[in-house]
Amino acid sequence: MIKVKKRKILLLPGDGIGPEVITEVKKIIEWFNKNKSLDFEIDEDLVGGAAYDKHGTPITDEVFYKALESEAVILGAVGGPKWDDLEFSKKPERALLKLRKELKLFANLRPAICFKQLVEASSLKPEIVSGLDIMIVRELTGGIYFGEPRGIKPIDNGERKGINTHTYTSSEIERVARIAFDLAKKRKNKVTSCEKSNVMEAGQLWKEEVQSLHEKEYKEVELKHMLADNCAMQLLRNPKQFDVIVTDNLFGDILSDEAAMLTGSLGLLPSASLGAKDKNGNIRSMYEPIHGSAPDIAGKRIANPIASILSFSMALRYSLNLEKEADDLDNAVQNVLDDGLRTKDILSKGKKEVSTETMGNAIIACLQK
Ligand code: IPM
Ligand code: MG
DSSP states (O other): OOOOOOEEEEEEEESTTHHHHHHHHHHHHHHHHHHSOOOEEEEEOOOTHHHHHHHSSSSOHHHHHHHHHOSEEEEEEOOOGGGTTSOGGGSHHHHHHHHHHHTTOOEEEEEEEOOGGGGGGSSSOHHHHTTOEEEEEEEOSSGGGTEEEEEEEEOTTSOEEEEEEOOOOHHHHHHHHHHHHHHHHTTTSEEEEEEOTTTOHHHHHHHHHHHHHHHHHOTTSEEEEEEHHHHHHHHHHOGGGOSEEEEOHHHHHHHHHHHHHHTTOGGGOEEEEEEEEOTTSOEEEEEEESSOOOGGGTTTTOOOOHHHHHHHHHHHHHTSOOHHHHHHHHHHHHHHHHTTEEOGGGOOTTOEEOOHHHHHHHHHHHHHO
16 A cells, blocks of 8 residues: 555535534545545634634635645535525625635536436436436636626615626636536537527627637537527436536536436535646645535434535545545445435435435445445
């Protein structure tokens, strides 16, 4: 066994079911340290509502700097009704947006995979979703989420006006499109780029820049442009036509929820948010489950830890250069599902219901084999 250098992983469990699922991830990292002679240095801190309750801010500077210095950040989930009425800058979600923006994590990879063991859990017919494997690449640091001007201001007639601005520059579009084309080359070699070029100038620019990058560098990849509303419809009609979808921040938010739900496996899907390579070839990154904080089931020990565990597997693959370990972890998850273990969210007839903790332990037991 080779000893690799100490690498910092920052765990930010957050709110709701975040802490429960991240506890299982922590057990898995500790297992790798102990059994594979890896040397991950784990740190853990508060983010979101939990940080607001203790420090009056959704993310302290200290935690932000820890994130900057870590090789990978693994986040649980943030938010919940308790903090709904806070002013905008204090809301738990601001922590997430700050991490994305200031770590420059411009590419958000959201796989929508239909696990064969869960075909029946989809609300679509099995033949439509079985074998589904889409990768949504969502732009994560631009568009209407961050554009200026923004705000709510009074206007002359006594009304108020809410303002947000949707902007993209050529380079912002090009760098995320590049990620999509590179991923497609390792998959089915097909990219669908989604925008609303029929109504938005920023959408027209999006389409032109993706097209021009394609012509310059990625002619061998099949490229299709699709209006985002059509894409939403096609995802329900015939999702298997897609391989990689690349789209802006807001459309990506919506389309990725839709795609995730198609699979019936919301509790199973991970995500990776990646930044540019630095001069040493390292990238900043953050990994999180697709699901939210699910306050309604928090503390009940029924949350599904698989999405978070597979997020760690993406970290092994994309940030830590440990492909073999990532494969082992993915296989352990498959084995546990094959054995019929299910948390409540994915339970079906004839399967065995287990707690968050039991699911984590079973995955470790499979790794052990
Ligand atoms: C997501 C979430 C976030 C977003 C929220 C929590 C700010 O919906 O990661 O998809 O809108 O990006
Ligand atoms: Mg979302």
